Amino acid sequence: MVFEYILKQNGIDPEKDVNIDRSIDFGSTAAAFMGGQGDFSVEFEPSATALEQEEAGYVVASCGVDSGYVPYTAYSAKDSFIQENPQIIQGFTNALQKGMDYVNTHTPEEIAKIIKPQFPENDLKTIETIAKRYQEQDTWKENLVFEKESFELLENILEDAKELEKRVPYEELVNTEFAEKAAKE
Numbered sequence: 001m002v003f004e005y006i007l008k009q010n011g012i013d014p015e016k017d018v019n020i021d022r023s024i025d026f027g028s029t030a031a032a033f034m035g036g037q038g039d040f041s042v043e044f045e046p047s048a049t050a051l052e053q054e055e056a057g058y059v060v061a062s063c064g065v066d067s068g069y070v071p072y073t074a075y076s077a078k079d080s081f082i083q084e085n086p087q088i089i090q091g092f093t094n095a096l097q098k099g100m101d102y103v104n105t106h107t108p109e110e111i112a113k114i115i116k117p118q119f120p121e122n123d124l125k126t127i128e129t130i131a132k133r134y135q136e137q138d139t140w141k142e143n144l145v146f147e148k149e150s151f152e153l154l155e156n157i158l159e160d161a162k163e164l165e166k167r168v169p170y171e172e173l174v175n176t177e178f179a180e181k182a183a184k185e
Helices: 002-009 026-034 047-053 063-067 079-084 086-105 108-118 124-136 148-160 177-184
Strands: none
Touching: 002 063, 002 148, 026 047, 047 124, 079 086, 086 108, 086 124, 086 177, 108 124
């Protein structure tokens, strides 16, 4: 959806101007591309870096950069849980903020060494390459505050893809209280 949104924002009609093969399982797109299917592929990491390392392709653009801050990762909780367990929500948010602080103040090499155990299928050099790319692309925000602009961008993308029937007011769905507090600590 993000890729098609970017195409449309640049005057390209995904239905008429390009041929997008949506039949390939997302986990298999890199293999299909390596097998000669298609001229371009949209990949998440570590698949994009793996294609480069195998000299089967190279990254030409970043959907994250070209789209703006799309909230790919967000955490949801029921209002009742938040009200009954604010300390759990704040503790979780504080921990995530510490991670954001770390990746924004350390080198790709330092980041890779710390997170390597979470990615046993990848070698250290691959993780360093990805961390460097994310830093250069400004992928990691300084805080966890889910900005209204990002929320509206997500709604635009979902609406454009005909996956959103009705918009929800930002103020009714998003609570930034815990993220704002974590950013200050």
